[in-house]
Amino acid sequence: MEEWISRSLAKEYGIEAKRIERFRHLWKVHSKNGVYVVKSFPNAVSLVYWQTYLFDELRKKGFFQFSPILRSKYGSPWFGAKSYPFVVMPYLDGKTAHFSKFDHLKKVIGVLASFHHHAAWIGEEVKPKYREIRTFRLFRRLQEFGDLYQKLMAKKERDALDEEILMIGQEMLSFGKEAFQKIDQYKINRINQEAIDYRFVAHRDVANHNFLLGEKVWMIDFDLSGYETHVMDVWQLINRVMVEWNWDLDIFLKVERTYNDYRKLSDDERMILRQFSLYPNEFFRECLGAYYRPDKYKREHVLPYIQRFRQKFDAYDSFRKRILKA
Template sequence: MIQPDPLHLEKVLHTPVRRIRPYRNNWCIETDFMWWIAKPVPGSKAKWWHQVDSELRNRGFHSMLPMITDGYQWILTPFIQGQSCKYNKMSEVKRMVKTLAHFHRVGRNLRTPPPEAAFLLSHRLVNRLQKFHRLLLSADQVKSPLRELLLKTGKDFYLDGIEAWKRLEKLPFQDWIERERSHHVLAHRDLASHNWMTDQTGALWLIDFETADYDAQVGDVWQMSTRILAANQYPERGIETILRAYEMVRPLAGIEKKILAALFLYPNEFFREMIGLVERKRGYEIKVSYPYLKQIACNRKKWKKQIAEFMYW
C-alpha cells in the first residue's frame, strides 16, 4: 500500500500534516484542525468524481462527505466519528433506501463526461457467473467445510444464475444499460452496508464512491435489496417494503421492474461470498461468511417463492 507524501498533502490541504497512519486499507491524515481519510484513486477517476460530486451537491444531494483531490492520485474526505450501518436493522434500512433513491434521482443526465470504459452491470453478472462455474468444476479441490456446501448446493445456485441470465436476455436488458450510460445516469455499484455510516449527530452518509460510474441504477437497487433481504433472512413482504420505500422518492420504470424480477433470481450473494472465501480475497473471513452462506442456502426455497410473488406484485 503506497503511503502518501506528507509534503504533497500539505500543499493539497493547505495545512501542516502532523501524522500519517494506516486506517482500514486507507490512510488517516492528522492535522492541527482535523483528521482526513486519504484513498488512492487513479487520476482520471478522481477528476471525474470531483466534477460529479459538485453536480450532485448543486442538485441538492448532500449525504456525501466533502472531498478534496490532488487531481491525479488521492481523494481526501473528513474523518467522522460514527459507525457503519447494518442491513439487519430494518429501522435503518428504509432511511438508507430512500437516501439511495435520492442519490439516483439527482444523478441522472449529468453534464460531466463519462470516465474510461466501464465494467457495466451485464459484464459483472457474466463474469461472476463464469467464475462460479469454474469454481464448481473444481469443487473437489476446495477445502472443507466450503467443499461440502459447494457440492451440496452449488449446482442449484448455478442453475438459478443461468435461468436469471436467460430471463434477462429476453428483455432489453443490455439496451437499457447502454441507454443509462449514454444518458449519464449515475450508479454507486458497491452498496455493502459498511458504505453507509451515521455520525454522532445521527446524520446518514453514503461513502466510498471509487466504483461509481454511469451504469444502470436498477443494479444498485438489486444489489442493495438482496443484501438487505439476506441479512434479514428474507422477511415476508421484504421486497415490497424495500421497493415501496425507494419509489416514494424515485419511481421505477416498468422495464426496471421486469429487470429486477429477473435479477432477483441471480444468487449474487452466494456467488460473491463463496468466490471471495475460496480465492481468499481481502475482507472475507470463514467465521463470518460461512454461516452467511449456510443461511442463504437454507433459505433458497423461501427466497424463490418470494421472487415468484414479486413477479405479480
C-alpha cells in the same frame, strides 16, 4: 509513510497534522483545522479526476451527502506521484448502517434515492471508466462458479467451505441459468443505454459499509461509480437485504415501496428488479471471492454467509418461486 503524508499535507494543503493513524484502508489525520482522511488510488489518477468532477456536479445539483475531494493550494485534487496519487477528504462521523435493521434501511434508501435524483444529466467534461453491462458480468460470474464447482468436486481433501458450497452448488447453478432465461435482455439493454445517453450515474457498490449514519446519512466510496441505470443500485441493495432478512418477500416489497415513495419506479424497473432477483448473485460473489480474492473475502466470514443459504434454502427457494408474481 505517515511522516511523508504529514509533510505533504502541510506543504500542499496547509493542514498541520497533529496525529496520523491507519484507519481501515485509509489514513485518518487529526489537525487543529479538523479531521481528514487520506486515501490512495494506485495507478488510477483518472478515477480521481472522475470522482472530483462527479462530486462537483452533484454539489451543483444540490446533493451534499458525501465527502468531497479537497483541492491543494495549487488546484490539484491529488498529491504524490501520478502513478500513485493520494486524495484528501473531510472525515465523516457516523456508524456503519446495518441492513438487518429497517430503520437503518429506510435512511439508506432515502439517501440512495436522493443520490439517484441528482445523479442524472451529469456534465460531459470528464467521463467515468467504461463499465460492461451488468448481464455480461453476471453471466461470466455464473461460468466462473461452474468452473469452481467442478474443481471442488474433484478435490480430495475438502474443508468446511468446500463442503457447504457443494451441498447446494448444483441448485445454485440451475437457479443462475434459469434467471438468464427469465431476464428480459432487450429491456435491460434499452434502459441501460438510456442511462448512458442521459448520463445517469449509479454508485454500483451499495454495500452496508458504504453508508454511514450520524447527524446526516452519508454515502462513501464511489470508486465503482459510472453510467448505469439506477435500478441496478436498487437491485444490488435488495439482494443484500434479502440475505439479512432470510428472503422475506414482504421485506422485498417494503424496500421497493420505500424507494418508490422517494423516487418513482417504472413498470420496467419493477420487473427488472424481480427478474434479476432470481439470480443468486450474493452466493456466487462470496464463493468466488473466497477462492480468488482472499485478501478481500475472508473464508471465516464467507463460511457463515454461505451456511445461511443452505440453512434457509427453503425460504430462498420459496422467494424465487413467488417473486415474479409479487
